[in-house]
Amino acid sequence: MTVTIKDVAKRAGVSPSTVSRVLSGHPRISLETSRKVKVIMEEMGYHPNMMAKSLVSKTTNSICIILPKPAEELFSNLFFMELIRGIVTQASRSGYDVLISSGANEKEELEAASRLLKGRRVDGVILLYSRKDDAVIDFLENNGYPFVLVGRSDRYENILSVDNDNVMAAYDATNHLISMGHERIGFVSGPQNLIVSRDRLEGYRKAMQNSELEMRPEWIVEGEFLQDSGYRAMSFFMNLPNRPTALVVVDDMVAFGVLRGLNELKYSVPEDLAIVSFNNIPLSELSNPPISSIDIGIYHLGYTASQVLIQGIQKAAIGAGYTNRFVIPHRLIIRESSMHSLNKK
Amino acid sequence: MTVTIKDVAKRAGVSPSTVSRVLSGHPRISLETSRKVKVIMEEMGYHPNMMAKSLVSKTTNSICIILPKPAEELFSNLFFMELIRGIVTQASRSGYDVLISSGANEKEELEAASRLLKGRRVDGVILLYSRKDDAVIDFLENNGYPFVLVGRSDRYENILSVDNDNVMAAYDATNHLISMGHERIGFVSGPQNLIVSRDRLEGYRKAMQNSELEMRPEWIVEGEFLQDSGYRAMSFFMNLPNRPTALVVVDDMVAFGVLRGLNELKYSVPEDLAIVSFNNIPLSELSNPPISSIDIGIYHLGYTASQVLIQGIQKAAIGAGYTNRFVIPHRLIIRESSMHSLNKK
DNA sequence: CTGTGTAAAGCAAACGGTTCCATAAGGAGG
DNA sequence: CCTCCTTATGGAACCGTTTGCTTTACACAG
Numbered sequence: 001m002t003v004t005i006k007d008v009a010k011r012a013g014v015s016p017s018t019v020s021r022v023l024s025g026h027p028r029i030s031l032e033t034s035r036k037v038k039v040i041m042e043e044m045g046y047h048p049n050m051m052a053k054s055l056v057s058k059t060t061n062s063i064c065i066i067l068p069k070p071a072e073e074l075f076s077n078l079f080f081m082e083l084i085r086g087i088v089t090q091a092s093r094s095g096y097d098v099l100i101s102s103g104a105n106e107k108e109e110l111e112a113a114s115r116l117l118k119g120r121r122v123d124g125v126i127l128l129y130s131r132k133d134d135a136v137i138d139f140l141e142n143n144g145y146p147f148v149l150v151g152r153s154d155r156y157e158n159i160l161s162v163d164n165d166n167v168m169a170a171y172d173a174t175n176h177l178i179s180m181g182h183e184r185i186g187f188v189s190g191p192q193n194l195i196v197s198r199d200r201l202e203g204y205r206k207a208m209q210n211s212e213l214e215m216r217p218e219w220i221v222e223g224e225f226l227q228d229s230g231y232r233a234m235s236f237f238m239n240l241p242n243r244p245t246a247l248v249v250v251d252d253m254v255a256f257g258v259l260r261g262l263n264e265l266k267y268s269v270p271e272d273l274a275i276v277s278f279n280n281i282p283l284s285e286l287s288n289p290p291i292s293s294i295d296i297g298i299y300h301l302g303y304t305a306s307q308v309l310i311q312g313i314q315k316a317a318i319g320a321g322y323t324n325r326f327v328i329p330h331r332l333i334i335r336e337s338s339m340h341s342l343n344k345k
Numbered sequence: 346m347t348v349t350i351k352d353v354a355k356r357a358g359v360s361p362s363t364v365s366r367v368l369s370g371h372p373r374i375s376l377e378t379s380r381k382v383k384v385i386m387e388e389m390g391y392h393p394n395m396m397a398k399s400l401v402s403k404t405t406n407s408i409c410i411i412l413p414k415p416a417e418e419l420f421s422n423l424f425f426m427e428l429i430r431g432i433v434t435q436a437s438r439s440g441y442d443v444l445i446s447s448g449a450n451e452k453e454e455l456e457a458a459s460r461l462l463k464g465r466r467v468d469g470v471i472l473l474y475s476r477k478d479d480a481v482i483d484f485l486e487n488n489g490y491p492f493v494l495v496g497r498s499d500r501y502e503n504i505l506s507v508d509n510d511n512v513m514a515a516y517d518a519t520n521h522l523i524s525m526g527h528e529r530i531g532f533v534s535g536p537q538n539l540i541v542s543r544d545r546l547e548g549y550r551k552a553m554q555n556s557e558l559e560m561r562p563e564w565i566v567e568g569e570f571l572q573d574s575g576y577r578a579m580s581f582f583m584n585l586p587n588r589p590t591a592l593v594v595v596d597d598m599v600a601f602g603v604l605r606g607l608n609e610l611k612y613s614v615p616e617d618l619a620i621v622s623f624n625n626i627p628l629s630e631l632s633n634p635p636i637s638s639i640d641i642g643i644y645h646l647g648y649t650a651s652q653v654l655i656q657g658i659q660k661a662a663i664g665a666g667y668t669n670r671f672v673i674p675h676r677l678i679i680r681e682s683s684m685h686s687l688n689k690k
Numbered sequence: 691c692t693g694t695g696t697a698a699a700g701c702a703a704a705c706g707g708t709t710c711c712a713t714a715a716g717g718a719g720g
Numbered sequence: 721c722c723t724c725c726t727t728a729t730g731g732a733a734c735c736g737t738t739t740g741c742t743t744t745a746c747a748c749a750g
Binding site for chain 3: 359360361362363366373374375378397399400401402403465
């Protein structure tokens with residue numbers, strides 16, 4: 001049936017241990033034996049059984065991505081694809097396999113994490129979101145499992161995390177609009193239980209305060225990271241008596257929704273309403289008009305997360321790491337949706 | 346350290362085999378013992394070690410998605426995200442984990458497949474592409490590994506596959522344009538080593554022949570499944586002396602490229618050039634104008650592929666399946682990009 | 691009271707590797 | 721010539737489960 005290490009050993013006239021040593025490049029194996037065994041392995045089409053290997057080494061050489069919320073909603077956001085792409089690419093380079101898993105709610109995520117880690121199926125996990133008071137993080141932290149958070153935690157200081165400086169990013173985005181002469185600037189936010197939403201809102205506030213601009217409560221609308229939220233926010237804003245001339249939008253998908261609504265109502269962008277959003281997914285430049293967006297280096301975020309996690313796993317035995325918070329730089333990509341200056345008027 | 350089946354056994358005063366049987370719901374375990382053991386397992390936080398389990402059962406309860414080409418290019422296509430979403434959702438429902446893997450070329454894919462299957466790390470694989478003369482398919486087929494192809498093979502009749510009727514889909518798309526009064530219709534194709542490209546081209550040809558329309562060789566342009574290809578095809582077509590009035594485009598991303606070019610040159614769609622494309626990715630309706638596209642049920646394609654594969658794995662022992670080719674229905678979604686009739690003129 | 695059938699649980703051998711410890715051979719040093 | 725290293729290899733235990741075969745303990749029929 002399957003050819004095992006014992007079959008190879010018998011055929012080569014050596015012991016299984018010797019074959020194992022040849023496989024792992026043990027120093028105390030004569031060149032002659034090593035060559036002979038290798039030839040036989042080739043001949044017999046031997047492949048080590050990963051399960052057996054994992055069983056004794058207590059290591060699986062695989063990591064897992066945990067997607068929060070039903071995959072249905074999530075995946076529709078191009079954002080995650082970019083992230084996964086970065087993760088898979090890096091992991092593959094490090095010789096790790098990537099398992100992807102998702103749950104319908106926090107409880108299911110927790111079950112998945114627990115099953116995979118306690119069941120020793122993966123060596124560590126990457127969390128793609130950070131909520132306030134996240135139970136999954138608690139679980140991982142309390143049990144000492146290797147993990148890295150893409151985002152930041154509001155409660156743990158020393159966990160591995162890869163994130164942008166979202167406060168600063170929002171600050172920059174808002175300032176860009178201000179520099180274009182806008183004074184009435186609205187903000188379309190994401191769910192407030194997500195740290196990223198909070199951070200971006202804070203950056204917006206800082207920029208507004210810094211320029212001593214008025215901040216009306218009705219200029220801040222909260223929604224989901226979905227197109228529809230943008231669409232709804234747009235109708236709300238456009239019906240306001242004293243409506244904003246520009247919008248900072250928390251996510252490109254949401255901005256697409258805003259844009260769709262604006263197009264339907266025949267408003268023009270950026271003349272009637274300037275827009276800057278976040279994430280710069282590959283389609284931001286394809287919309288009509290192309291959207292100014294903060295590029296947060298999504299791919300890089302994923303790539304780094306994977307790298308940091310795998311290093312963490314491998315060095316776990318040696319001792320804890322040095323840096324634990326990695327900040328990926330962002331940069332503002334200015335496109336048509338904000339290229340209209342009010343300064344001259 | 347970790348709590349094993351033996352620890353539970355000892356604490357419960359029974360043998361490991363008994364605990365194992367409790368776990369698998371063996372009939373010959375007294376209710377009393379079963380309850381006692383379950384309580385102890387709970388108390389001690391026992392979780393079965395999947396590696397050990399896999400080792401003896403020779404089953405991993407996981408499947409693998411093999412992405413061809415560098416993930417870099419591939420993933421940029423939203424298409425794959427939808428597919429993966431369908432696969433992961435279904436697999437998760439069946440209690441399977443999904444591993445994702447990719448290679449830079451056919452050789453690397455083969456290595457990945459070989460490593461994962463021979464190394465007994467996954468029970469089966471899903472192939473997301475079918476090339477002509479694919480070496481990975483040969484490998485899987487010759488070694489009797491369970492796999493399913495999303496697409497179809499040109500050489501094997503009886504392998505499991507999930508596909509659309511792409512010939513018919515292209516036929517429908519082309520006919521739609523014909524019914525709108527177009528007679529000079531061009532075709533932007535994908536790489537000809539991909540079966541899907543060939544099938545769609547054939548459908549276009551059939552429709553044109555069927556309506557006895559002229560087919561000029563220069564009206565068929567071959568490119569990649571990327572925006573740039575569309576952009577280039579567009580410039581080519583628009584510089585033609587006798588240019589087409591409508592285009593059938595092999596993929597939405599490519600159509601976006603066409604659209605971008607057309608917008609830049611201030612042509613209007615559909616008046617100057619009508620467009621119909623394929624796949625209907627979530628963003629097709631967001632472009633300007635929204636693109637008519639053949640919805641091929643990407644999510645459904647993935648979902649079915651996963652289902653078929655897992656059934657195949659589980660029934661492998663019992664005997665081969667019945668149907669082996671599954672066809673997912675398509676339907677044309679008409680949007681603005683083709684809503685301009687030439688008939689009245 | 692013995693023989694037999696049955697339910698419940700235990701024993702031990704796998705599964706395919708890794709690795710610590712032991713051993714054999716050969717060479718060097720005394 | 722004996723002892724002691726060193727180097728190359730073998731032996732066996734173990735990683736955490738599953739499972740076929742036994743064993744044990746009754747209950748009941750003869």
